[in-house]
Amino acid sequence: MGIKRHIPNTITCLNLASGAVACVLALNHLYFYASLAIYAASVFDFFDGAAARLLKVSSPIGKELDSLADDISFGLAPGMILYSWMAQVTGAGLNDVLPYLCFVLSAFAALRLAKFNLDERQTSSFIGLPTPPVSMLTASLIALFDPNIPGTYNVEWLRNLASNPYVILAYVAIFSYLMVCELPMFSLKFKHLHWKGNEPKFILLGSSIILLAVLQLAAIPAIILLFIAMSVILYLMNSKEAAK
Numbered sequence: 001m002g003i004k005r006h007i008p009n010t011i012t013c014l015n016l017a018s019g020a021v022a023c024v025l026a027l028n029h030l031y032f033y034a035s036l037a038i039y040a041a042s043v044f045d046f047f048d049g050a051a052a053r054l055l056k057v058s059s060p061i062g063k064e065l066d067s068l069a070d071d072i073s074f075g076l077a078p079g080m081i082l083y084s085w086m087a088q089v090t091g092a093g094l095n096d097v098l099p100y101l102c103f104v105l106s107a108f109a110a111l112r113l114a115k116f117n118l119d120e121r122q123t124s125s126f127i128g129l130p131t132p133p134v135s136m137l138t139a140s141l142i143a144l145f146d147p148n149i150p151g152t153y154n155v156e157w158l159r160n161l162a163s164n165p166y167v168i169l170a171y172v173a174i175f176s177y178l179m180v181c182e183l184p185m186f187s188l189k190f191k192h193l194h195w196k197g198n199e200p201k202f203i204l205l206g207s208s209i210i211l212l213a214v215l216q217l218a219a220i221p222a223i224i225l226l227f228i229a230m231s232v233i234l235y236l237m238n239s240k241e242a243a244k
Helices: 004-027 031-055 060-090 098-118 131-143 156-162 165-180 199-243
Strands: 125-127 184-186
Touching (some): 004 060, 031 060, 131 165, 156 165
16 A cells, blocks of 8 residues: 555656756757657656556645646747747747747636646546647647757748747737636546447547548647637537527
């Protein structure tokens, strides 16, 4: 029992450490490797809770530690990636204010995590966009333009769009709002493996496999955007049914 009870918290700390590494890599403009650190943090974030349930060693300190780790990996890290990217592409220095506005995303991620901890409606689904997809989307989008990695996308008009500081700030505003809004979003947690009741989850998983095979590096942002689009469509369909 002595060692077993420390396993979930150790995994959570690996989540936090991965987020810290992502911040350092972002500041050094190594965006592809920063995205890998974010993906690692997401894996650790999934398995710490699973390990706690499997080993039956859940604890209040584990819950608090999880939120602190998530705030680094899925709050500070994506803000740092956007800050570093905007400063690089605009040539902004430490005295320029605009890149610092990217950390609005970090502040809203912290607010999202605080709300999630207190919201009893989010046991089997989500209200608002969870922080891990926002962090993975941010990291993967910027990683597409990392010149240090062969095979990244150097489409000029797309890079110009992603290099526009006002487009970046619009992205910050949109995803900050999505994290704290009241939009219901489905979870990938399975209570059973039957098709009925799990249709969106199976569709997303099947589509993800196809996207990974076709798009490779670009599949991650495509999958996350598909998840958001499917959640919005489901919400509109359910609202229409409820109005009948």
